[in-house]
Amino acid sequence: MRGRFRVGVLVFAFVVLAGVLFWGAAHWKPDAAAYPVQGVDVSEENGVVAWPTVEAAGADFAYIKATEGADSADPNFAENWEKADEAGLRRGAYHVYSLCRPALDQATNFISIVERDQTALPAAVKLTLSGNCDDRPERAQVLRDLTRFIQMVEAHTGKTIILGLSRDFERNYEISSAIDRPLWLTGFFLRPSYANRDWAMWQASTFRRVKGIQGSTNWNVIQQ
Numbered sequence: 001m002r003g004r005f006r007v008g009v010l011v012f013a014f015v016v017l018a019g020v021l022f023w024g025a026a027h028w029k030p031d032a033a034a035y036p037v038q039g040v041d042v043s044e045e046n047g048v049v050a051w052p053t054v055e056a057a058g059a060d061f062a063y064i065k066a067t068e069g070a071d072s073a074d075p076n077f078a079e080n081w082e083k084a085d086e087a088g089l090r091r092g093a094y095h096v097y098s099l100c101r102p103a104l105d106q107a108t109n110f111i112s113i114v115e116r117d118q119t120a121l122p123a124a125v126k127l128t129l130s131g132n133c134d135d136r137p138e139r140a141q142v143l144r145d146l147t148r149f150i151q152m153v154e155a156h157t158g159k160t161i162i163l164g165l166s167r168d169f170e171r172n173y174e175i176s177s178a179i180d181r182p183l184w185l186t187g188f189f190l191r192p193s194y195a196n197r198d199w200a201m202w203q204a205s206t207f208r209r210v211k212g213i214q215g216s217t218n219w220n221v222i223q224q
Contacts, residue, residue, distance in 0.1 A: 028189065029058075030204050035221035037061065041094065041203070044076045046213050051080075051087035053212030061090040063124055063220070066113045068096035070105035073113050092121030094164065095153075100133035103145040107152035114157075122159040124184055125149065127175065128166035139173050147179065162201065167194050184220070199223060 029038060039061035042049055054062070062084045065074040074080075077093070084091045093114045098106065114123065127146075129136075137145075150161050164184040165175055174196070176183060182200035185192035192199055200223055207216035 029219055030221050037222040039220055041218045044074050046217055049080060050212035051083040054210055055087045055089050057211045063092045063094050066093040067110045069098035070101035070109050090121055094124040094126055096126045098133055099137060100135045103149040107149045110153055111156045116157055122162050123153055123157050124162040124164050126164035127169040129168040142173050143178050170195055
C-alpha cells in the first residue's frame with residue numbers, strides 16, 4: 001500500500017512539474033531590456049487575430065504571411081494587414097518559398113498580393129525544408145532562383161528583403177555565405193548561431209501563448 005502511495009505521489013509531482021514547465025515555456029520571452037523590440041509572426045493557422053489585444057500583450061511588430069509558392073495566398077492576409085496597422089503595430093509581409101516552383105512565378109504571386117508600402121517593414125522570405133516539396137535542387141540552381149526572387153521582390157517593395165532561414169535549409173544550401181541579406185534565424189530559447197553571419201531577427205519561440213491569438217504562436221525579437 002505504501003509503495004502504491006509513493007508511486008502516486010511521484011506521478012502527481014511529475015504532472016505538476018510538467019505543467020509548471022509547460023506554462024513557463026509558453027509564456028517565456030527574451031529579456032526586454034536586452035531586446036526591447038519584440039513581436040509575432042502569424043498565418044491563417046492562427047485564426048482570427050485580435051490585434052489590439054496582441055499589441056497590449058507587448059508585441060511591437062508583426063510579420064504576416066502573404067503567399068506561398070506560385071499560386072497560394074493566405075486568406076487572412078488582407079484583414080491581418082489592415083487590423084495590425086490599425087492597432088498600431090509595425091507590419092511586414094512574408095512569403096513561404098517552394099523549391100518546386102519557378103522563382104519568377106513565386107515573386108509574381110507575392111507582388112500581386114502585397115502592395116508597395118513605404119511604411120511597412122521589409123518583406124521576408126521563409127526558407128525551410130520542413131513542409132516543402134520533395135525536390136532538392138542543386139545549390140547553384142537554388143542560389144540562382146532565390147536571387148531572382150529577391151531581386152524582383154526588392155524592386156517592388158523598394159527595401160532589402162529578410163531571409164527567414166531555417167537550420168535545415170542552411171545546412172543543405174549554405175545560403176548565408178552566398179546571399180548578403182539580413183537573416184531571420186530560429187533558436188528555441190537560445191540565440192541561434194548556425195548561419196555564416198549574425199542574425200537581425202530571432203524567432204525565439206514557436207509555442208508562446210499570446211492574448212488575442214488562438215493557440216500557440218511564433219515570438220520574435222529584433223537585434224538593435
